[in-house]
Amino acid sequence: MALSADLPVPGSLPAPTPRPARDPDRPLLDALFLGPYGENDTLLEKLVVEFLRDHVYWRRNFHPEDPPAIPTHAAQQPEYQAFEARLRRELHQLSASLKKSVPFHSPRYIGHMASDLLLPGLAAQMLTLPYNPNNVSEDAAPVTIDLEVQVGLQLARMLGYPSDPAQPQCAFGHLTSGGTVANYQALRLALALKAFPVALRAAGVPDIELPGDDWSAFNAGPDAGTELLVKWQDWLAAQSPRDRRRWREAVQAERIEHLGMVGFFARHQDLRVPKVLAPITAHYSWSKGLKLLGLGRDQLELLPERGMRLDAEALEETLQRCGRERQPVLMAVAVLGTTEYGTVDPVDAVVDARARALERGLGFSVHVDGAWGGYLATLFRNPDGSLRGLCEVREDYARFPLPEVHAAFAALGRTDSVTVDPHKLGYLPYGAGAFICRDHRATALLSEAADYVFREGPVDPDPARNYLTRYRQLGQFVPEGSKSGAAAAAVYVTHKVLPLDHENFGRLPRQTVLAAEALHEATLGLARELDGVARVAVPFAPDSNLVCLAINPAGNADLSVANAFVRRIHDELRSDPRQPLQLKEFFGSMTTLRPEAVGDVEMARILGAIGLDPDTLDPDGGNDNDRLVILRHTLMNPYLVDHANGISYIDMYLAYLGRRIRSLLLVPAA
Numbered sequence: 001m002a003l004s005a006d007l008p009v010p011g012s013l014p015a016p017t018p019r020p021a022r023d024p025d026r027p028l029l030d031a032l033f034l035g036p037y038g039e040n041d042t043l044l045e046k047l048v049v050e051f052l053r054d055h056v057y058w059r060r061n062f063h064p065e066d067p068p069a070i071p072t073h074a075a076q077q078p079e080y081q082a083f084e085a086r087l088r089r090e091l092h093q094l095s096a097s098l099k100k101s102v103p104f105h106s107p108r109y110i111g112h113m114a115s116d117l118l119l120p121g122l123a124a125q126m127l128t129l130p131y132n133p134n135n136v137s138e139d140a141a142p143v144t145i146d147l148e149v150q151v152g153l154q155l156a157r158m159l160g161y162p163s164d165p166a167q168p169q170c171a172f173g174h175l176t177s178g179g180t181v182a183n184y185q186a187l188r189l190a191l192a193l194k195a196f197p198v199a200l201r202a203a204g205v206p207d208i209e210l211p212g213d214d215w216s217a218f219n220a221g222p223d224a225g226t227e228l229l230v231k232w233q234d235w236l237a238a239q240s241p242r243d244r245r246r247w248r249e250a251v252q253a254e255r256i257e258h259l260g261m262v263g264f265f266a267r268h269q270d271l272r273v274p275k276v277l278a279p280i281t282a283h284y285s286w287s288k289g290l291k292l293l294g295l296g297r298d299q300l301e302l303l304p305e306r307g308m309r310l311d312a313e314a315l316e317e318t319l320q321r322c323g324r325e326r327q328p329v330l331m332a333v334a335v336l337g338t339t340e341y342g343t344v345d346p347v348d349a350v351v352d353a354r355a356r357a358l359e360r361g362l363g364f365s366v367h368v369d370g371a372w373g374g375y376l377a378t379l380f381r382n383p384d385g386s387l388r389g390l391c392e393v394r395e396d397y398a399r400f401p402l403p404e405v406h407a408a409f410a411a412l413g414r415t416d417s418v419t420v421d422p423h424k425l426g427y428l429p430y431g432a433g434a435f436i437c438r439d440h441r442a443t444a445l446l447s448e449a450a451d452y453v454f455r456e457g458p459v460d461p462d463p464a465r466n467y468l469t470r471y472r473q474l475g476q477f478v479p480e481g482s483k484s485g486a487a488a489a490a491v492y493v494t495h496k497v498l499p500l501d502h503e504n505f506g507r508l509p510r511q512t513v514l515a516a517e518a519l520h521e522a523t524l525g526l527a528r529e530l531d532g533v534a535r536v537a538v539p540f541a542p543d544s545n546l547v548c549l550a551i552n553p554a555g556n557a558d559l560s561v562a563n564a565f566v567r568r569i570h571d572e573l574r575s576d577p578r579q580p581l582q583l584k585e586f587f588g589s590m591t592t593l594r595p596e597a598v599g600d601v602e603m604a605r606i607l608g609a610i611g612l613d614p615d616t617l618d619p620d621g622g623n624d625n626d627r628l629v630i631l632r633h634t635l636m637n638p639y640l641v642d643h644a645n646g647i648s649y650i651d652m653y654l655a656y657l658g659r660r661i662r663s664l665l666l667v668p669a670a
């Protein structure tokens with residue numbers, strides 16, 4: 001164990017401080033990761049060797065009568081040996097250079113959204129890799145494709161979506177390469193649902209009751225869109241094979257997926273290209289998504305926030321305006337754990353606003369971008385799937401969750417789709433994002449193979465089996481093609497070992513929220529300690545496990561001076577491949593606060609708290625002086641507070657920060 005100089009050396013350890021009653025999670029947490037010190041190396045090594053051997057036996061048992069294709073003496077050939085030498089050299093070089101990697105596993109890493117990997121996922125992924133399943137379809141992944149569909153159901157249950165595939169309106173989820181692509185999928189599905197009723201009208205489908213005009217068809221809302229889709233499928237199934245083909249082609253020809261934006265809106269001149277409403281804190285994947293879909297970045301309308309959360313009143317006003325101007329809305333996005341500040345948007349207010357807008361004839365989808373905060377839903381879920389009450393959740397913490405945060409999580413089940421990143425707060429290897437939609441029937445609109453999906457041929461009488469069969473052609477529905485079955489195995493096994501409720505997986509995010517509360521609390525001590533040297537403040541209380549810190553040298557009122565100072569501190573906290581890793585004491589990240597995002601009043605409050613003059617904000621200033629630079633800490637590591645060893649990396653970090661601030665300001669240590 002690396003001890004810092006001011007800690008007692010082993011042998012002279014004081015009696016261990018008794019573990020506080022609040023640490024019953026620790027025995028489980030101790031088993032979950034390889035560990036900052038590689039403590040659980042024996043466990044991982046045993047698993048890797050055991051299952052590598054198991055894989056080899058599997059190969060041998062396929063057709064044991066086949067003689068080995070590679071002769072036993074192959075390894076004695078000079079060329080073989082030269083190859084092995086080259087391979088080893090390159091691997092050694094790779095391994096050596098990877099030592100410059102960012103030490104995500106360390107409790108000294110509190111920078112970006114990365115941490116150690118959960119052993120169940122790491123082991124399952126390594127175990128699966130040599131089988132190399134491709135989750136594009138069951139032909140290439142007879143096992144892992146089912147695991148991916150199950151992962152979708154596990155996440156659906158965590159979110160409060162219907163998760164019984166025997167029910168017709170069950171949710172559906174799948175993995176993506178990350179949250180960015182999951183957000184694209186949300187846009188794609190919302191657009192398909194929005195435009196489908198218009199296509200039905202344009203094709204002149206008889207016998208189905210359709211909205212009276214294009215405007216009401218385009219704005220019927222996702223639930224009505226899904227109902228129409230199901231009615232249409234049933235109607236189609238009742239037609240003769242010839243009529244069925246004719247009608248299917250007629251509707252297909254009117255769909256936005258067929259015509260493209262240009263063709264579709266040229267045919268429906270009374271309709272405008274719909275807007276996506278998202279908070280100004282939204283991740284840049286939304287901008288990318290609108291460009292990719294051909295909607296155009298101009299259709300992304302960013303809404304202001306209040307107290308670092310989406311301003312529900314601004315949303316309401318925008319929706320009123322859209323209704324008046326006959327401006328359709330594709331989707332409203334609520335962020336569950338913003339990338340920059342970890343704040344939680346009022347999902348409940350967004351679904352309420354949607355219900356009111358729908359009554360006025362302005363329907364649209366509600367998507368939750370929970371790439372970061374999705375797994376925090378485990379804190380609010382009982383093992384039986386029911387929701388935990390606010391008071392019950394609160395018992396574990398000093399102030400988490402605020403009632404508005406609890407209300408946001410409680411409302412997840414009323415949204416249409418959610419993005420969750422297993423490779424962020426799921427502590428799994430990269431290449432694992434997830435998209436989940438509440439009603440799986442809508443996905444028929446995403447399918448490439450209309451033939452299959454539009455219910456022809458025999459249908460299994462067991463609905464759950466039917467559901468599985470349908471999604472075994474996963475490539476038909478997802479944005480990607482070939483995709484990792486090993487990633488699906490990793491997520492599945494993790495969710496099985498650690499079910500997505502507060503008693504199991506939830507113990508992990510609980511540690512991170514407690515760490516955030518500890519950091520928040522400890523900054524007050526740092527602020528006192530630095531009195532007369534620098535002003536330190538947490539600009540807004542954290543909603544979850546991200547804590548930001550604003551700093552300003554004492555006596556300074558000029559924003560540009562404070563920004564330059566915080567940038568210098570951040571330079572020491574960020575990864576620098578030119579330096580030996582060990583020189584780095586801690587890793588942190590930074591972000592900025594802009595008046596147009598935070599609002600002028602809130603901005604003035606934050607600047608005032610650290611003694612800055614709001615007039616020194618320069619709206620058209622270069623060098624980022626139109627915003628405040630702040631430190632940002634993502635608290636993912638579960639070992640930040642080590643009660644057994646009496647070590648708090650949080651206290652150590654703040655002590656370090658205090659030393660750096662004094663030293664940069666040439667103030668002698670206190």
Ligand SMILES: *Cc1c(COP(=O)(O)O)cnc(C)c1O
Pocket residue numbers: 177178179180181283285335337338339369370371372421433
């Ligand atoms: C990280 C993040 C994304 C993007 O996810 P990737 O996995 O990096 O593609 C989207 N939205 C939010 C809120 C995020 O935090």
